[in-house]
Amino acid sequence: MVSGCQKGTSCARYGLVSSSLQPPPTMTFDRFNQIWTTLVADRPVLPKAGGKSLPPLDNGVSEDTVNALVAASNGDFAFFDEIDAKLAAYDAKK
């Protein structure tokens, strides 16, 4: 079960101060990379039966967004902070 955010614990909804003393649950890149590499990048792919009739779908984000995500991986959230700040101002006007 996931802890926290119950009545009587730290939670913005119930008007209690969120625990700023708790370190953020940041997983290091090295640890993430271990899991990612094992489960995604180096996963074995079984050959498809019958061959492919269509080319694979491409997906992903732009280089600008990749740059911002890599920066976030390194703890630099400036790109997304700017979006959050503009959104907060926009939503407040609505």
Add this chain to the structure above:
Amino acid sequence: MSVKPVGLTAQSAAALRLAQSAHGVLRIFLRNVEKNYTLQIDQVESIVSEACLQHAKHLDTHDINQVTIDASKLACWLGGSLIEKLEGDNDHQCEVIIDALLKTLRGFLIAESKWFLLMPASAMRLLKSFLMAERRNNPKHGIWMNGLYAAFHCPLVAWKEGKAYKIPL
């Protein structure tokens, strides 16, 4: 049956960048969650493992070539994995995570479209209502993580396609 590895044994620069951008998705999602919610690192380990498993299955099931990270899809897997660890009747915790996930997806949509696609608060409320309906065993009126992903992914690719179509005119 023979198996073919997808990645490289020695991590290439491209593979490293892909992993870093995926880690960036995790950090942004957690950052949006942790403003209202305390998670333990073992819970993060658990949701990352589950999300990576589902992400790999998603790529294989739908025959997707992961050119760069599909940030919205990975965020959905992370959010879905976290919600699945909640007690069944804890709607409040579920709402907190859904809010964080929607905020994350809204930010990615803006980033990718350079502010041309801004999911309005009313649509966010509707999506949240769909998700909560699913959570409350009312699937006819609900969506889950693939539906949520599609709600953000399809407008974006349609916008990109339209933009590419209009440029030569």
